[in-house]
Amino acid sequence: DAGVIQSPRHEVTEMGQEVTLRCKPISGHNSLFWYRQTMMRGLELLIYFNNNVPIDDSGMPEDRFSAKMPNASFSTLKIQPSEPRDSAVYFCASRSRTGVNSPLHFGNGTRLTVT
Amino acid sequence: AQKVTQAQTEISVVEKEDVTLDCVYETRDTTYYLFWYKQPPSGELVFLIRRNSFDEQNEISGRYSWNFQKSTSSFNFTITASQVVDSAVYFCALSPTGNQFYFGTGTSLTVIP
Numbered sequence: 305d306a307g308v309i310q311s312p313r314h315e316v317t318e319m320g321q322e323v324t325l326r327c328k329p330i331s332g333h334n335s336l337f338w339y340r341q342t343m344m345r346g347l348e349l350l351i352y353f354n355n356n357v358p359i360d361d362s363g364m365p366e367d368r369f370s371a372k373m374p375n376a377s378f379s380t381l382k383i384q385p386s387e388p389r390d391s392a393v394y395f396c397a398s399r400s401r402t403g404v405n406s407p408l409h410f411g412n413g414t415r416l417t418v419t
Numbered sequence: 420a421q422k423v424t425q426a427q428t429e430i431s432v433v434e435k436e437d438v439t440l441d442c443v444y445e446t447r448d449t450t451y452y453l454f455w456y457k458q459p460p461s462g463e464l465v466f467l468i469r470r471n472s473f474d475e476q477n478e479i480s481g482r483y484s485w486n487f488q489k490s491t492s493s494f495n496f497t498i499t500a501s502q503v504v505d506s507a508v509y510f511c512a513l514s515p516t517g518n519q520f521y522f523g524t525g526t527s528l529t530v531i532p
Contacts, residue, residue, distance in 0.1 A: 337520075352518060405451075405452035407466040408464075408520060409466065410456075410466075
C-alpha cells in the first residue's frame with residue numbers, strides 16, 4: 305500500500321515567492337488534513353477536507369495561505385507571498401471515514417525554508 | 420474544551436531501562452478516541468495505537484504497553500527494555516467523535532546506549 309505522498313520533501317525559497325506544496329492521500333481515504341509543525345507551536349491543524357470539500361480552515365494563518373482539493377487523489381497548499389515565519393515542516397495526512405475515528409496517516413512532510 | 424497535556428518535554432534513559440510517557444487529556448465528550456504517534460529523527464509521524472473511551476483494557480504490543488484510565492483521564496505509554504531505536508518524539512492525541520484531532524506537544528525520548 306502506498307502511503308500519503310508529499311512533494312517536494314524540501315523547499316527553499318526567498319521571501320515573497322509563491323510556494324506550492326502537494327499531497328496525494330491514500331487511495332480510498334476521504335478526509336485530508338494539512339498540518340504545520342514548528343518548534344514553538346508544535347503541530348497545528350491548518351485545514352481539513354471531507355470528500356474534497358473544505359470543512360474547517362480556521363487554522364489557516366492568513367490570506368496568504370490557500371488550500372485546494374480538486375479531486376480525491378490530490379491536494380495543494382499554497383503560500384503567496386511567502387515569509388520567513390512560514391518556515392516549518394508541513395504535513396499532509398489522510399484518514400478513512402469507513403472506520404469510526406480511524407487514525408490519521410501522515411506523509412513524510414515538506415520542510416519549507418523561506419529566506 | 421478539548422486538550423491533551425504531555426507534561427514531560429524531554430526524557431533520557433539508558434538502554435534497557437523502562438520508561439513511561441505520560442498523557443493527560445480533557446474532554447466533555449463521552450465518546451472519544453486516543454492515539455499515540457511516534458516521530459523518529461527522520462521526521463515522519465507513525466501511528467502506534469488507538470483506544471476508544473469505552474475500552475479501558477490495557478494493551479501490550481511487544482515492548483510497548485498502554486495504560487488507559489478514565490478516572491484520571493490518562494493514557495500513558497510504557498516502553499520496556501528501551502532501545503536506541505526508540506529515540507523519537509512521541510505524541511498523544513485525542514479525537515472526539517468527528518474529525519478533529521487534538522495533539523499534545525510531544526515528549527522527546529532519548530535512549531542512551
